[in-house]
Amino acid sequence: MTTSARARVLVLLGPTAVGKTRLSLELAAACGAEIISGDSMQVYRGMNIGTAKITPAEMNGIPHHLIDIHDPEDAYSAAEFQEQGTRLIEEITGRGKLPFIVGGTGLYIESLCYGFQFSEAVADEAFRKEQDAYAEEHGALALHARLEAVDPVSAARLHPNDRRRIIRALEIYHQTHTTLSESHAGQTKESPYDLCLIGLTMDRKILYKRIEDRIDQMMAEGLLAEVKGLLDRGYSRTLVSMQGLGYKELAAHLAGELTLAEAVxxxxRDTRRFAKRQLSWFRHMKEIEWIDVEGEENFSENFAKIRGIIAKTFEKPL
Known part of the structure; x- marks a missing residue:
């Protein structure tokens, strides 16, 4: 039973390249919604092709939030996303619209939907410098192995090149003797909102083919030039933003470490693995209604099915 005192929040999630954008636009138009991007990379200005960022023209008049809000040198966190998303849900609801979270960054979406409490471990600059120096001397894989030894669950979720988040996970364990994954697992799953969570999925082989086709399209659209432009503007390869998929591989090519074919x-490969991690994260979120979206010819059927789920969850048509 829904409660009028709680804001309704619609969520559409799923792995990269599964087809969230088109469905989100149709659903937003049908439901009178404003979209909150649940993507950790689309916050960065100038990183458009590699993040598959929707263009203003493609938005078709639907308000989109938390896109292009940071320059690439500014680190972005789940805690910041949660704070901004919480404010946006209140503002959108106050306008008589439906807040609609769309994306694939599991921790961000789950933290907002369930009001996660983030670790109170404060920054320990000496510890961070020590870990950073260790990574510089022994390599990213060695630092990742340190995390794997104390928190294998978080290590499986974090890419070895994601140095900032790996060091933060080590820092939390160092200070609290509780792992980051234990902290996440111990969060209450009581949402302050009336949630309707829709997950999109498809056969793994089809998804992987869509991923590879999308990357070919990104390369044709000028992803290499986008990465070169960021580097030319002085954005370091070590930035969190530049560790994103597409940026780190092509930056390695531009540094002469890989041929272009090897980088692609x-x-x-890395994007396929990322999609697998996304699905693993979402599978533990028990309230998701999963929709198999294979085949463009089934779009109308899938759209109608999702509309039915929304109406049933919120107990009246939107």
């Missing part, structure tokens, strides 16, 4: 092969 690596990008496709």
């Amino acid at each position: 092969i690596l990008l496709k």
